[in-house]
Amino acid sequence: MHGAQNRLSGPTGATRAVGLIGLLMLVGCGNARPGPTSNPARGKLVINRHACGSCHWIAGVAEANGTVGPPLSHFGSQQMIAGALPNSPDNLTRYLLSPESVVKGNVMPNQHLTGGDARDAAAYLLTLR
Incomplete structure (x- = not known):
């Protein structure tokens, strides 16, 4: 333990410790930023698994013929998400993780998606045009 304290002491060690804490916070929070690892094919499976089609009509998704929520078959060409946010991967991921935090009183339920699933x-959804 004494050696570990020496490595983290001083300006260089403090800088490393702050960087490590920041990295751990990103990993621990599920870092919801879309990136090169997001996969539309897996996304279609997520949408099926969470039964999004029970409320939304989504062409190409089995049994996605719901009429409670808006149709999502052309979602990628929409300008806005829920009338509140510009349609972008970051904003859509944020919305999917917590719809109520984006639009107060939103009727879309929180599906408790992981950051990767979102x-x-x-x-x-952004491929649908």
Whole structure:
């Protein structure tokens, strides 16, 4: 333990410790930023698994013929998400993770997606034109 304290002491060690803490916070929070690892094919599976089609009509998704929520078959060409945010991968991922935090009183339920599932679902929805 004494050696570890020496490595983290001083300006260089403090800088490393702050960087490490920042990295751990990103990993621990599920870092919801879309990135090169988001996968539209996995996103389609996420949408099926969470039964998004029970409320939304989504062409190309089995049994996605719901009429409670808006149709999502051309979601990628929409300008806005829920009338509140510009349509982008970051914003859509944020919305999918917590709809109520984006639009107060939103009727879309929180599906308790992981950051990866939200990124993948966003990647799939953004392909729909």
